[in-house]
Amino acid sequence: MRLWLGLVGVLLLAVISLFIGVIPLSPRDVFTDPEATRLMLTSRLPRTLAALLAGAALAITGQIMQVLARNRFVEPMTAGAGQSAALGVLLATLLIPGAPVWIKMCLAAATTLAGSVGLLVLIRPLPPTQPLLVPLVALIYGGLIGAAVNFVAYQGDMMQYLQVWLTGELSGVLKGRYELLWIAGVAAAATWFIAGRITLLNLGDDVARSLGINVRNVTAAGLLAVSVVTAMVVVTLGAIPFVGLVVPNLVSRRMGDNLPRTLPFTALIGAGLVLAADICGRTIRAPFEVPVAAVIGVVGAVLFLILLYREPRHG
Amino acid sequence: MISIRGVKHSIQGKPILQDINLDLPRGGVTALIGPNGAGKSTLLSLIARLQPLGTGTIRVDALQIGSCSDAALARVLAIMPQSAQISARLRVGEAVMMGRYPWHRGRPGKRDGEIVEETLRLFSLTSLADRFLDEISGGQRQRAMVAMAYAQETDYLLLDEPLNNLDIAASRHLMRLLRQMADTGRKSIVIVLHDINYAAAFADRVVVMREGRIVADGAPGAVITPALMADVFETDAKVHLVDDRPVVLV
Numbered sequence: 001m002r003l004w005l006g007l008v009g010v011l012l013l014a015v016i017s018l019f020i021g022v023i024p025l026s027p028r029d030v031f032t033d034p035e036a037t038r039l040m041l042t043s044r045l046p047r048t049l050a051a052l053l054a055g056a057a058l059a060i061t062g063q064i065m066q067v068l069a070r071n072r073f074v075e076p077m078t079a080g081a082g083q084s085a086a087l088g089v090l091l092a093t094l095l096i097p098g099a100p101v102w103i104k105m106c107l108a109a110a111t112t113l114a115g116s117v118g119l120l121v122l123i124r125p126l127p128p129t130q131p132l133l134v135p136l137v138a139l140i141y142g143g144l145i146g147a148a149v150n151f152v153a154y155q156g157d158m159m160q161y162l163q164v165w166l167t168g169e170l171s172g173v174l175k176g177r178y179e180l181l182w183i184a185g186v187a188a189a190a191t192w193f194i195a196g197r198i199t200l201l202n203l204g205d206d207v208a209r210s211l212g213i214n215v216r217n218v219t220a221a222g223l224l225a226v227s228v229v230t231a232m233v234v235v236t237l238g239a240i241p242f243v244g245l246v247v248p249n250l251v252s253r254r255m256g257d258n259l260p261r262t263l264p265f266t267a268l269i270g271a272g273l274v275l276a277a278d279i280c281g282r283t284i285r286a287p288f289e290v291p292v293a294a295v296i297g298v299v300g301a302v303l304f305l306i307l308l309y310r311e312p313r314h315g
Numbered sequence: 316m317i318s319i320r321g322v323k324h325s326i327q328g329k330p331i332l333q334d335i336n337l338d339l340p341r342g343g344v345t346a347l348i349g350p351n352g353a354g355k356s357t358l359l360s361l362i363a364r365l366q367p368l369g370t371g372t373i374r375v376d377a378l379q380i381g382s383c384s385d386a387a388l389a390r391v392l393a394i395m396p397q398s399a400q401i402s403a404r405l406r407v408g409e410a411v412m413m414g415r416y417p418w419h420r421g422r423p424g425k426r427d428g429e430i431v432e433e434t435l436r437l438f439s440l441t442s443l444a445d446r447f448l449d450e451i452s453g454g455q456r457q458r459a460m461v462a463m464a465y466a467q468e469t470d471y472l473l474l475d476e477p478l479n480n481l482d483i484a485a486s487r488h489l490m491r492l493l494r495q496m497a498d499t500g501r502k503s504i505v506i507v508l509h510d511i512n513y514a515a516a517f518a519d520r521v522v523v524m525r526e527g528r529i530v531a532d533g534a535p536g537a538v539i540t541p542a543l544m545a546d547v548f549e550t551d552a553k554v555h556l557v558d559d560r561p562v563v564l565v
């Protein structure tokens with residue numbers, strides 16, 4: 001029931017998104033005017049789909065990362081994975097400039113995976129009694145990799161490209177330039193099959209093992225999904241922060257952590273949030289655009305502060 | 316039968332368990348008692364393959380710990396670890412359903428639902444089924460954890476200090492339930508108890524540990540004596556017989 005409501009809400013947003021832009025479009029034009037049809041199919045529809053795919057995938061993998069890190073305040077995009085993805089594309093562009101896109105993409109996914117594994121190794125010894133240490137360490141870790149990215153970009157004279165990967169933006173989305181996000185969507189959707197086992201990890205390694213879960217394999221599968229999604233989003237749109245942090249926390253607060261039940265909601269709300277933020281970014285200063293990452297940065301930071309103060313008991 | 320042969324265990328060079336030989340036949344309630352740090356939790360976690368076994372062998376029926384699969388053992392033996400603290404926001408009913416995982420492997424069926432219902436009823440948790448674990452009392456949460464292990468429907472049930480946080484009524488209720496499961500359900504229950512009087516009142520057999528060794532093993536009446544209190548627990552508490560059961564006066 002609530003799922004249907006959410007679905008209707010997101011569909012409404014999608015319709016709004018399709019008909020907002022510098023060039024006015026009406027539903028009738030799309031069927032009568034070939035120029036309008038072309039605009040719809042090459043720009044408006046891809047942009048809307050990109051927002052939905054990225055939002056849903058980021059929210060889902062944020063939730064998964066929080067289980068793997070056993071901490072609610074970790075988010076892949078800011079905790080090293082996002083920066084590692086940028087490092088990956090940057091290195092690929094510098095070292096093998098002529099390489100096809102899929103090679104760069106694989107390299108970005110690989111560095112993201114390494115970055116995420118590094119984070120888990122780093123936070124494992126931290127005491128569970130101090131839940132705020134983990135996001136703090138994650139933030140510093142992400143900052144360090146970010147600094148390395150900046151250094152490499154500076155040395156390689158690539159600072160202007162860097163902005164593209166560090167600030168998520170949807171204005172460049174066109175047909176033929178966003179399709180990697182479908183891979184992110186598929187990777188996020190595939191976590192549905194391990195959602196039950198990931199929930200069990202949340203009961204602690206001992207309980208999970210005693211129920212017959214292969215903790216290592218499930219963790220590896222989860223990290224793979226997190227890395228693929230983060231890398232694809234960073235490569236195609238740039239980093240979009242907070243979605244993977246705020247949405248899972250909101251959902252957990254209201255519905256709990258039984259992922260097979262909650263992940264559909266997480267996906268819907270994530271998709272709706274990114275799409276709504278993009279609609280705002282397109283309208284508040286029209287005809288200019290505010291990057292979606294900037295809008296979400298503001299909204300997300302406020303939501304996150306509210307969550308932090310509302311929920312001091314849960315680490 | 317759980318059969319433990321020549322088990323030694325050390326952590327970072329420090330010996331924790333030494334020369335453990337123990338047979339726990341099917342059926343009955345075995346209480347594991349001993350001072351803090353005696354190695355009771357370590358022994359349980361070795362039996363439940365939660366820590367790698369170094370020296371010695373442990374078998375649970377036909378399964379050899381260390382070489383049998385986790386999934387196979389999960390259908391034979393359930394454990395509630397001492398540190399069973401769940402940070403996930405799960406509803407009581409959902410948590411108990413997690414205990415069914417070894418059987419449904421992620422696709423709960425009608426039968427799993429029935430068993431969860433029955434377990435909740437048995438542990439007086441039905442009215443709490445939809446409450447989150449972090450929004451109920453410590454004692455209720457403890458009961459939910461035991462219920463989760465019970466719902467796993469295994470022949471062997473290992474419980475590490477399940478009476479923590481429970482008041483006297485809840486403790487007696489739980490111990491009676493376990494007693495009944497052993498008597499009519501043919502379950503084999505190994506339970507670490509803090510309070511020796513509960514061991515004396517409800518267990519068929521008491522195994523006493525101290526400094527990583529088993530120092531006494533037998534029926535409560537034979538094991539729980541003033542001498543044991545003095546030697547193992549280093550206290551001069553008196554022991555009286557009430558209704559043929561030993562009672563430690565505190």
Ligand SMILES: Nc1ncnc2c1ncn2[C@@H]1O[C@H](COP(=O)(O)OP(=O)(O)O)[C@@H](O)[C@H]1O
Pocket residue numbers: 326331349350351352353354355356357358
């Ligand atoms: N992870 C660990 N690292 C170091 N020592 C440990 C660890 N776990 C347990 N020990 C030690 O092993 C001994 C037995 O602990 P434990 O099995 O928990 O005792 P009990 O459950 O009987 O109180 C104690 O001396 C304890 O300090």
Ligand SMILES: [Mg+2]
Pocket residue numbers: 355356357397475
């Ligand atoms: Mg213990």
